[in-house]
Amino acid sequence: MAGKTINPMLKSALEFGPIILFFIGYLRLRDQVFTIGGTDYDGFIVVTAAFVPLIALTTFILWRLTGHLSKMQLATVVLVAVFGGLSVWLNDDRFFKMKPTMIYVLFGGILGVGLLQGKSYLKFVMEEALPLQDEGWMILTRRLTAFFIGLAVLNEVIWRTQSTDTWVYFKTFGLTAAVFVFFMTQAGVFTKYGIEEDEADNA
Template sequence: MAETTSEKKINPMLKMGLELGPIVVFFVAYLRLRDQTIEIGGTAYDGFIVATAGFIPLLILTTGILWKLTGKLSKMQVATLVLVIIFGGLSVWLNDERFFKMKPTMIYLLFGGALGVGLLRGQSYLKIVMEEMMPLKEEGWLLLTKRLTAFFIGLAVLNEIIWRTQSTDTWVYFKTFGLTAAVFVFFMTQGKIFQDYALEEETEEG
């Protein structure tokens, strides 16, 4: 699915539903299946693996619908989908939940690493993705990118600590609610950057 330049406008609630729906369905499916073992083709799978197996095609479907309706997918959406297919697929194929639990680590390392490479080149790759949403001066973009790079790497480390030391229940709650809340809180606390480095709209005196 390639990123296109023209984006069609759709209902924001529909867009949010397509983006968050698979995560919610995974969470509900896991809660219902976590104490069950299901035998498929002579192999026993626990509830986590079964919920993961359902999550992958659902995410492919909703991402495809989003692409069809908007005519555009961000690089982050494409990268997330690819990593879900790879790591989720490995978990199901090898019947090993660890691969799917590693997926957020890989995603955040990928995003943080990409932003870091841009910073080493004196550029803000974040600006390329979000410039239309948040018009900022170059200094503001670089500062926000540095903070977001450190934030993504921190989330990657945190995910590793949680899935390696805590129960599957704890990790699922962290994945469903903790990571989403952390990203929301991060941007909410960057208000001073948006205030200090906002581009002033040009006005014509007449």
């Protein structure tokens, strides 16, 4: 069932606001150490502790306003809670840094399983917003599967070999830009295999 339509600016604020606030919070607190209950926590862990309930809250608000959440949104908030919670509980930032890897491996794996079955699970998620011929969906799904796995590998390389500052910039801006560029470069698929609105209604 389709969700309710809300102001696009509000929707973007709810979806990207927590990420921007995480970035700002990290820049302000990264050099500080907080002693809580006799344990020292650096700024990254403190900001992560704030980020987890914040993204849960904004996701809940988005659900209340639209009446709908995508499977991707649900999976993301669950993984944020799990890996962010582990980082805070164990006072170890590695778990939160692994979170994008797990998200992209999960999405890429799900799409890959569908491809092995000769199906495009991406079509089931995005068909209403982006009507394509079946061949177009299969091409886009194969490319997106490879893209997700590539991002997972890239995230692992960056957080394991680079500074926390570099990883935070990569997570905040690099991943978002990569997704945007990927879909921009798929314009040929959308043009060649796109279904006109009248055709989609008659299909």
